[in-house]
Amino acid sequence: MLMAAADPTARLEALVRNHQRGVWRYLRWLGAGAAEADDLTQETFLEVWRRPFEQYDDRATAAYLRQVARNRFLMWIRARGRKAEVNLDAADEVFGEFARDDGGDARIGALADCLRRVQGKTRQAVDLFYADGHSRAETARLMGMNEEGVKTLLRRVKDSLRECVEQKLNRT
Amino acid sequence: MNHRPDNPDRDRLEDLAIEEALGRNPPPDLRARILAAARGDDAPTPRRGEPSVPARGRTARQTRGLSRKHWKGAPFVVTALALAAAVLAVFFALKPPVELPANAGVTAERAKPTPAAGAKERPGGEQRPPAIQPQANTPATNQAAPGPDRPEPAPEPGPEPAPKPPDEVEGPVPDQPEPAPKPEPKVEPRPEPGPVVDEPGPEPKPEGTGAKPEQPRAVVASMELGAAGGKRVWSSRLSDSDEWKPVQNLNELRGVRRVPDTMLVEVFDGTQLKGAGGELTLANGALLRCDGVISLHADGDSVRVELVSDDIYLDNLGCDHAVRVTRGALTAGVGAGAAIFAAGRGKLDITCLDGEISAGGKTLPAGRRATLNDRGLGREFELTARDLSHPLVGGLKPRVLSEEDFDDLPARGLIRGELARLEEDGKTVTVARDSGRNAHVSLEFDEITTLLPGQMVRLRYRHTGAEKLIVQFWNPDRKDNFGIDLPPGRPGQWHEVELRIERLLDRATAASAAKAGDRWQSGGVYTTGSATTIEVDWVEFVRLPEYGK
Incomplete structure (x- = not known):
């Protein structure tokens, strides 16, 4: 199916609706700030809008969009003398595995479900570190723990969350 | 969440996913912005750090960054109205006179005035200047609900639902629904222009100048x-x-x-x-x-x-x-x-x-x-x-730069805490509240705030069970919080705190103080204690320069 079909605006709208979150998450992961990810996501969709392409399936489309986004991101960081936060050679494979066909929506949804089960001290550490953005040292101070203890706690919760998410995703 | 935790890139991806699942930094809905750009539409589109809701339609209870954008767009409204007035004047000049019905001269009943938008009533009865609006007879603009061509507000993290038993936990969401458009802040009808003496209606003209059709004035x-x-x-x-x-x-x-x-x-x-x-x-x-x-x-x-x-x-x-x-x-x-x-x-x-x-x-x-x-x-x-x-x-008073009064969820939601309605002295007050071990209320600002000379933080709170109160703000450039530990005051009573930014020190080393030019992205009020509650009525940034001191 060609992008430039009968109703191009509707096609662009559908493309953006289905893939914008995946592209945005990918750019954030590569190292773009939130505002930069907004801009680069827009540039990515505008580029594919100007250069119609064949859409075989969602996974292939997502991979193509990530390729365009990656190029945009590279131009952006080169202009600023910055470096990517991740290994770009393996980036698409790692993110593709994470995002599957939906840009990561299902994984984030499963993760939110799994997080609801996290309670007590572990939950407090998760909130302070991830939701509030405290450093590990600050989280430890606020919780009256030492930093190594918080590190261990967070590692364990990530392990259990990983397991919980995989179970949920494999169930579907 | 893949089974390869040894890969730092995957680890970073997992960290970002957890943050998003907790409501921090979710992807925005960029459809309106991208479609507008694709059409070559040069209408302003929301950018990160700018409110998604048109500034005029926002109420003061939404967190504002430092900037005040009430004025944005007013010149366009005035210009459009001036053109409309000119067209109408020409139309009526050319139109033959018609006989008016007996009640044609009666003007519409003036809409009941409502408290000005943004005039937050403080518990002590203090009122803040409201957001400046276009003149009363200016039609309300920028107030329509989000449509396909309008920017939609980003989804807001709400309070976490109560945990469900494991057997009731729902499966993973196969396809996250698009964030539903958030209802726009309710817009009160603007008063109709009427024969009220204090309306800035047709001004008396000096004799001999000739009457001109009234132009709407900003x-x-x-x-x-x-x-x-x-x-x-x-x-x-x-x-x-x-x-x-x-x-x-x-x-x-x-x-x-x-x-x-x-x-x-x-x-x-x-x-x-x-x-x-x-x-x-x-x-x-x-x-x-x-x-x-x-x-x-x-x-x-x-x-x-x-x-x-x-x-x-x-x-x-x-x-x-x-x-x-x-x-x-x-x-x-x-x-x-x-x-x-x-x-x-x-x-x-x-x-x-x-x-x-x-x-x-x-x-x-x-x-x-x-x-x-x-x-x-x-x-x-x-x-x-x-x-x-x-x-x-001499004798300058603090100028309010931005405020959050928690009458409604802040534009980016609360990172921690939830809104609660309280009855106080016969009035309903909405506060942000949290309880539990080390309870705290925290939020991310609409836009990153650059601190000004003479800036202060003011807030009103009450607590129970707190051993200590910590007020702190996240500096994204230093990647550290700047804060202060305070004695929490008597439990159960409201307290107001006013802090010059220089009193807030970096939390890692306490070696440097916040200063003008620093940037803050988020912040909150924290308690320490095994079973505490914290309620925050409002938080605001004000500027009070002390020249010559």
């Missing part, structure tokens, strides 16, 4: 009656031939209008004002103090102040748009700056107190004064103690 400033001890500090008039009348005299039509049921007076474009130390807020949020005569004019996205005589003090730090101060052909630009301007014969003396002032092709920095005349900016000197003790900068 509100360019507002002032609070009684703010200066009830003295008559402001008079107004429309032209040099008018008499000066005190703005308190509501029966007079002198380019001002009192906002019903408030102590607020709005000033319209073109009005001349005479002040004896009076204060007003320009439409872009700037503070102006006047000991002399000025006239105020809409000026693109901002306001132009024509200094007719004597002195003004203008503080435009933290405001969106630059203000021009003119004296005849002489012009000074006030962007991020605060200065005293004094009118002289063919000259304008400028005393720059904070930031910088541009004039005559040069920039005058803080701590310097100079004279602007038709040859440019010259006679530049360092400020003296006398300059800094100018009467117009």
